[in-house]
Amino acid sequence: MASLTEDSATADVDQGGVRRRDFINVAAASFAGVGAVSVALPLINQMNPSADVLAEASTEVDVSAIQPGQSIKTMFRKQPLFVRHLTPAEIASAEAVSLSDLRDPQSLEERTKPGKSQWLVTMGVCTHLGCVPLGASSGEVKGEFGGYFCPCHGSSYDTAARIRKGPAPKNLEVPPYEFTSDTVIKVG
């Protein structure tokens, strides 16, 4: 009954089955839709890291006290960061590996700064499920490839912190960093 009255009321503006009211409906729904999306954006974006979290996104590390063969564990973006002073033997063993044998092929040069290949700076976050691998503090097991060993599911990393054995898919991540002087690095 209602539709009949409506049809007769709008019959004179029919154009190929499209009524003027259809335009108003579509326009109103679109306007409301765009409005809803633009309000939803800040509601979603508030979940991203806040300014104070991002402000902590860079760290300076003084590496002058780290002797060859030693490494330190510090924090970068609230996550462990490993800074390791490689011995010549460790550099040699990392360079001796053929890239085709690696799961995530990268050379030691690609993972360190030019002329500073003795400084290996990586995140201390296993690329499998995010555990902290062992091997950065003295006395910890370094695994069968002499780098790092993750106790959670047995991933072994070599002296360039590249994945060699176990479930982890990637090498330990090298964060963006630079040497601000010979003994200070700025991470992030």
Add this chain to the structure above:
Amino acid sequence: MSFPWAKEYKPSNPFMRYMDEKLPLPRFVYNAIGAGYPVPRNLNYFWNFGVLAGVALVCQLVTGIILAMHFAAESGVAFSSVEHIMRDVNGGWFLRYAHANGASMFFIVVYIHIFRGLFYGSYKPPREMVWHLGLVIFLLMMATAFMGYVLPWGQMSFWGAKVITGLFGAIPLVGTPIQTWLLGGFAPDNAALNRFFSLHYLLPFVILGVIVLHIWALHIPGSSNPTGVEVKDEQDTVPFHPYYTAKDGVGVAAFFLVFATLLFFAPNFLGEPDNYIPANPLATPANIVPEWYFWPFYAILRAFTVDFWFIPAKLLGVLAMFASILLLFFLPWLDTSAVRSGHYRPLFRKFFWFGLGPCIAILGYCGGSHATDGVVLVSQIAAAYYFAHFLIILPLVSRIETPKPLPTSITEAVLAKSGASLQPAE
């Protein structure tokens, strides 16, 4: 809905008659869980577990709302505030232990409830929607339990949050931004703790809403029963009240007996001692394990150790873990047998008790153990069986099995069991 013989709500009290006119809430309750809801007369004690799950949810809501009055969701003090609840708040130890063990009780009864549905074919038409809504409740429960476990900010809380949000990091391309977005940082910290607290408070009420839908959808065809034969006439049913309110009362008493035993004599039996160590982002616990109710899924996650084609092992594990639950949504169409109840399906029953049951028990054991090569191998076999059971065995069994003859009615089945002969109709 209801059966035509369902009793109508006829309040004699004038105030209740007035209420019925203005807001028929008592009528709604009467038709849902009162004498106005006719239920098959042959339900066994496995049919108690839906009500028990509701009781467990109410326990969690009450203890949880009170705990929130004393808890501080700030990463610097969260751990201390939980210890403050344990040591200083009057009866705080009771509330916290009741909440932590209440979660375990909730999962125990829900798992039995799900297994009841799997054995008696409750997921089959016309009750698919009931099954689907139940799975939605289960997924919401898992999310709620996970976020609640993060709140005490102990070692397992922290590393659990890291591993579980790390699952999203396995998604190609957008994984890491999603993980950062979920955490509000690059690792679990204050932002993550606060949002988990907010959502942990919200989701139980969402669960409550979906439970209303679950029961609403159930009451359209009415409850299933152990024979799987549909209700035919009035003599097949009894009113929910007083028959099943009484039977559920027995179940609720037994539930609280088990709950109290756990709560007062072994409150930390199901917990991880590592969670009494404050969260430390620089030291991983020797063995990261989730709470027991996630063990089977955790075992499936860890069962994938080699890349397949171009898909990394980590992503495969994550996909398999989610698929293990999502595939249950397709169960009404995977099991095509017209017979519901496992009692009348000889082959289905064998695979259920000797296949699926042990498979999930083994997965649970593996998920809680340290991931040695042996454990991983066993979980691989069990995970393979789990998927084969639902995707291959169940459809095949439905086709080749000859079911046992069904009773013509619920009443016939009941009387045959008690040795009485069926009264001639009318």
